[in-house]
Amino acid sequence: MIEKNDIEKLVLNRKKSSLRNHFNDMFFMNNIRYSGEIREKEILLWYSSFWLRGAYPIFHLNFDSDKKLVGLKLEKNPFGKLLDKIALFLVLVFASIPIIISGLAKGWVGAVFVLFVAFILFLIMRKAAKTEKKIMTEELKDTVERIEREKFPEKFAGYGLKEKPIENEWTIKKIFTRIFMYPICVGFIYVCAALLIPNGQLGKGICGIAICGAYLYSDIYAILKSSRFKKESKNFKVQ
Known part of the structure; x- marks a missing residue:
């Protein structure tokens, strides 16, 4: 042990x-x-x-x-816990701005919109963070297992190193989802940057870019991290 x-x-x-x-x-x-x-x-x-x-x-x-x-x-x-509190505070501040400016009767729509955007961004970023933490945890578990194998080789005689299951990022479902979603996100980002923002709809434009950008970021990140983890798992050696 x-x-x-x-x-x-x-x-x-x-x-x-x-x-x-x-x-x-x-x-x-x-x-x-x-x-x-x-x-x-x-x-x-x-x-x-x-x-x-x-x-x-x-x-x-x-x-x-x-x-x-x-x-x-x-x-x-x-520090991560502090960032969560700061993020929550900023969301509440931005959600209250429409109500302060326009009053509750008219401003509640803007407040709900801000909260909705914040919630979508939270879900997207949580998915990315969950994937990263899973990979970091598997790295540490692999390290501990390899240390134990080097320390007690007789205990693992005849047993190969278990391959950790890695989520397949190239299933048919995910491929078709990307074929459908990537052009939509890129197109929506273009609409926000070229039409909404220049015509005075800065808030809507930034929110649209943020949501689409966060989706693309988290999905591409998951692909890159999955590929890197596979490579590091094969080449990893305990010093």
Whole structure:
């Protein structure tokens, strides 16, 4: 079984899990695998992702009284939690602007529109974040498994390394969805940029571009991450 000192070797950049350190890791995109904090009965591991930036997770690896690894859980880093609160505050502020300007009787439509756009963007970005966190978790689990295999080769004699199931981004359904959605998104972005914004409909134009852009971003990101994960899984070696 993996012990605490085995995981300690993964901590290449030791520091405290604080708001300031996570802000620095987000701002400078610290992708060292791994930064971490070593505590008495747990080790915290993390690294910043280009796609998640400040929303990357912290992995909590827990150990029993004999310093044996007994559990793994994820938690959003402190700066990521702060970003969630700031985002919620900004959404409420922008949703209240139409009501303040036009009154409740006329402004509620604009407020609902802002909340709807924010909700759609949240769903799209949550999908991208979920995919990224899944890949980061599988990377760590693979690392731990490979360490255990090197430490106890007799335990795994005759057993090959399990291939982790990776979501297929090229199913017939997804291909036809992209054939249908990509031209619509590109066309709508063009309409927003060329027609809505120049004709004074700045809010609608920006919201339309944001929604279509977020969809394209999250979908292309999922394709690239799936391909990269497959390649890294084959070439990965424990140092």
